[in-house]
Amino acid sequence: MMMMMMMNMWWKWKACSNSILLLLLMLIMLLAMIDGGCGMKLELIHRNSPNNNETSTSLVERITELYERDMVRQQHMIYRRLRHTHSHSTRRKDRETATSIAMRIRSAADYGRGEYFVRVKVGTPGQNFRLFVDTGSDLTWTKCRYHCKTTNCKSLPVRLVQGEGRLINNKRVFRADFSSTFNTIPCSSPMCKIGLSHFFSLATCRNPTDPCFYDYGYMEGSRIIGFFANETVSVNLTNGRKEKLQNVLVGCTEYMEGDFRAADGVLGLGFSKYSFTAHLVEEFGAKFSYCLVDHLSPRNVSSYLLFGHVIVGTKLLSNKQYTKLVLANELGSLYGVSVSDISIGGVLLKIPSQVWDVNLGGGTVLDSGTSLTYLSAQAYDLVMAALLKSVSKLQRLSVDGVPFEYCFNSTGFDESLVPRLRVHFTDGARFEPPVKSYIIDVAMETKCLGFVSSEWPAPSVIGNIMQQNHLWEFDLEQSTLGFAPSTCT
Structure with a gap:
């Protein structure tokens, strides 16, 4: 009876098609009926199962490999879903699922300070600096030395440096003249007069060619004076590559009051339009995170300050x-x-x-x-x-x-x-x-x-x-x- 039924099926399928696919389907159905059931039963073997002869690694290695594959798979699925639902997304939408900025963050205890710092490269070619990480302020700045490139331009107004502070003259200083991407913001520009007003910009211009100066104060009483510029900042990505962030607003600080001995400046992460955080939102998404090691840790102990949606484990x-x-x-x-x-x-x-x-x-x-x-x-x-x-x-x-x-x-x-x-x-x-x-x-x-x-x-x-x-x-x-x-x- 079974053979007659199979022959009838064969002639019907042959009349419709001689496809190899139908022959395979017929074979599967025959095996299923011989097994005594009406459905298909196939054995699934996990790729890390002991029954898989191709697997010879230890359990720990297997679990590690499984986790790494799962993470890659999850990121790929999220990326595909966003591409499907936001086919006209901006560059930022694609980037936020692909990678993040990763900066090693360390305690400044070895320098006798209570802050945490990161190392960044500023300018082209990049110059290395150690910056305090500060979610409580907006301005990103470095100790700086600069000579104006026009004959009518002076650097700091003399009236601003009559306090108890000091002009910047130490070795660890950003030499803005050596950077091909350093562009000052004009004092006469709307950005200086309006956009940077909350940064304590000094919008009264002596000369049209003057840069936009600032007189910036911190809650504990420190004070810095300098001028604004757009500059390139180089950072590391979580995928192992490097990225050049262009036109980042930075402060070139030439005068200061207060103790900044342990650092060369500040990375301003405040919630404002022109902070370092705001610059990264457009490219990496509106998320950042950090994990602070014990405040007494030596500087060789570190964690990460991250910007973006891919979080380092x-x-x-x-x-x-x-x-x-x-x-x-x-x-x-x-x-x-x-x-x-x-x-x-x-x-x-x-x-x-x-x-x-x-x-x-x-x-x-x-x-x-x-x-x-x-x-x-x-x-x-x-x-x-x-x-x-x-x-x-x-x-x-x-x-x-x-x-x-x-x-x-x-x-x-x-x-x-x-x-x-x-x-x-x-x-x-x-x-x-x-x-x-x-x-x-x-x-x-x-x-x-x-x-x-x-x-x-x-x-x-x-x-x-x-x-x-x-x-x-x-x-x-x-x-x-x-x-x-x-x-x-």
Whole structure:
């Protein structure tokens, strides 16, 4: 019966086609019926299965290979989907799925500073510089020396350099004259008079050929004076290649007041139209991230500052959480977060709500350029009182030169007895820093409660020591902040 049925099928198929494909289909159906079922059953063997004789690597090597293939596959699928749904996308849309900028970020502890820095090349040919990473400011600048190329142009106005600062004359300085891509921004241009006004540009021109000068101040009292230019900045990409970023707004700083010994300038990552971050949005997407290693790490220990949507693998110690970024006019170009309270040992401190309200002069910002964590007096008093209970039995010390109210002899200190501090965000996310981020080593056998009180009204500041050993991911398009504890490796 079975043979008759097969012969009938054969003559019908032959009348329609002599295709080899139909012969294969007939063979498969015959095998399926012989097996006693009405469907097709094929054995699937994983490429890393022990039954696959082509596989001879160890389990660890197999898992590693599997992960690497999966990552390549995922990126390829995302890329294809975006190409399909946005066939008329700009160059940035294609680039954001392809690669990212990767800068190694290091602690400046070896230089006696509390900031973090990256190394970049500025100009053509590139000159190497060490720049502080600062999410709390907009201007990217280097110590600089420049001779105007026109007869009527002077460099710095004499009236600006009568303070207690100094002209730049050290060896590590950007020699703008040696760069073929250095282009000053004219003082008489609309960009100087209007666009750069929030950068403290000095739009009063002595001569039409003068560059656009700035007199830029920082919150801690430092001051720099120089002029604006467009320049090429060379960076490394996550795919191993190098990229030349053209027409990046940079400051050529010729005079300064304050301590910038450990760095040659600042990489301004603030949320503004002309910051370094804003320049990269068009090419790499509106996302950047960093992971800050322990603030006492030597300079040979590093992690990454990344711009773009392809993230270099960083080991996370728990799932990533997300909270809203507050990008409000009241905070200028600072990155704010919406805090609702702080708890110590699981107990909410019931800090007055106006402390966290940006519309009432409060709020909270995340700042990589500030080392310590500042709390307005109402929050500070409650946090300090709750933490003091765990260290009050240890000998209190007076330490000259530190801004902390309470320091103690750490002999016999047991970190496990310290109640955990958590920052609670209004949307339910919670940030729990390690104890070492708020009970800080300041000297041999000496620790301090690492908070500083700030006068009201002012936003509270989560500084870089509190941020250490965490991945922070800023998505400027979605206005979200992702974070998770990490080894930063």
